[in-house]
Amino acid sequence: MHDFTILALDDAYASSLAATLDILVAARALAPRLGVPVPRWRLCAPEPGLVRLQGGMQVEATRLPVRARDDRSTWVLPGLGLNTTAAITQRLARPDTAALARRIARHVQGGGRVVASCSSVFLLQPAGLLAGRRATTSWWHAPLLQRLAPGCTVDADRMVCADGPITTAGAAFAQTDLMLHLLRAHGGAALADAVSRMLLIDGRQAQAPYIVAEVLANGDSLVAQLAARVEAALPNPPSVAALAEAFCMSERTLSRRIRQATGKSTLALVQSVRLRRARALLEGSRMTVDQVAEAVGYQDATALRRLMKKVAGANPSRYRPATMAAACDDGIAAPARQPG
Structure with missing residues (x-):
């Protein structure tokens, strides 16, 4: 057998x-x-x-x-x-x-x-x-x-x-x-x-940390424009109502278009853009988790940790390079690299 x-x-x-x-x-x-x-x-x-x-x-x-x-x-x-x-x-x-x-x-x-x-x-x-x-x-x-x-x-x-x-x-x-x-x-x-x-x-x-909204939309220009607008506005992402007004449509119509293209709600799409930016900052900068949270519009690191755990199945420290994880996640900026 x-x-x-x-x-x-x-x-x-x-x-x-x-x-x-x-x-x-x-x-x-x-x-x-x-x-x-x-x-x-x-x-x-x-x-x-x-x-x-x-x-x-x-x-x-x-x-x-x-x-x-x-x-x-x-x-x-x-x-x-x-x-x-x-x-x-x-x-x-x-x-x-x-x-x-x-x-x-x-x-x-x-x-x-x-x-x-x-x-x-x-x-x-x-x-x-x-x-x-x-x-x-x-x-x-x-x-x-x-x-x-x-x-x-x-x-x-x-x-x-x-x-x-x-x-x-x-x-x-x-x-x-x-x-x-x-x-x-x-x-x-x-x-x-x-x-x-x-x-x-x-x-x-989770796959969530790897999702690129514009690719998920399979060429839908509205989704690409919405993702760009949200990312450009960080740390103050626009509300769903503001996005609908910016694209000259009702919230219901915007939601329907986004769901048809990506399978996600408008709010979930906004959230994915913020998480993608947070991950990029965690991986490529020396910002503390509190600073990253502030940069993407969350009140504190606790909110970011909770959301990443729920959506991505991992804490922010998961995306830290090993040499920076301890210092940054303790709220201490990692030391600058020495030349040479």
């Missing part, structure tokens, strides 16, 4: 598939030392033979059994390199995609679990597995997934979403977060933590 079935699909990110296998190999080496179950897996594809990955690399996989009995393994779909709406639409229209979706649906109906990251999450929609569930995907694909799966709650801010037999993750390198999540469920926190330390990877709770 296998714990995991890794599906090698054509056009999958080579890094996403490789990270999946590397993490499992590390877990297999560490599990006996920790006294936890050793993970077992197989690498399969809908058709046997060489699978061509994104960028031209190839990997050999065995055939995925058509009707495997008592297969309770977790099927793992590494991220696909589908970076445009057209590419996703074309992939979903392919006959082999429809056939795979039926097999995924049967696997879940038979008691199995399925996990997917990045644009592989879109394969779960024709399988009928997203309706009524919460899911995530690459943050810039979230509005498209919401349109294709209106019955799904698409949460672009999250790195990993687990809902029943389905677990989804964000953009391609969120595959590492997804695999750590699976290892935690399989062998406990000790195994996931040991693999994380061995491979020098950190589990991240």
Whole structure:
């Protein structure tokens, strides 16, 4: 019996598939030392033979059994390199995609679990597995997934979403977060933590700190103008009412336009711009957290910490370079660098 079935699909990110296998190999080496179950897996594809990955690399996989009995393994779909709406639409229209979706649906109906990251999450929609569930995907694909799966709650801010037999993750390198999540469920926190330390990877709770509103909007000029206006006005961001007036529309119309383009409310979009600026200041300046909070319009560092913890799943210190973290987060300006 296998714990995991890794599906090698054509056009999958080579890094996403490789990270999946590397993490499992590390877990297999560490599990006996920790006294936890050793993970077992197989690498399969809908058709046997060489699978061509994104960028031209190839990997050999065995055939995925058509009707495997008592297969309770977790099927793992590494991220696909589908970076445009057209590419996703074309992939979903392919006959082999429809056939795979039926097999995924049967696997879940038979008691199995399925996990997917990045644009592989879109394969779960024709399988009928997203309706009524919460899911995530690459943050810039979230509005498209919401349109294709209106019955799904698409949460672009999250790195990993687990809902029943389905677990989804964000953009391609969120595959590492997804695999750590699976290892935690399989062998406990000790195994996931040991693999994380061995491979020098950190589990991240959210995509929110990485979201660029203008990219999320997929070219919508209104969103780009709104984000620029908010950032230019910091530390005094305009209210939603002021933004609506500036763009000569009602608050309701503005909200509808923003939600259609990004899947977020106007207020959430304003908040994301402020958090993005806060992160940039934390990473690239010697300002204290209190000073950063003031620069983006929060009354104190407590408000910024609370918001970053809620939205990004991390405290401001997470974004500090290691050499500055202690001094800056204690409210003491870091010493200037010495020349030479």
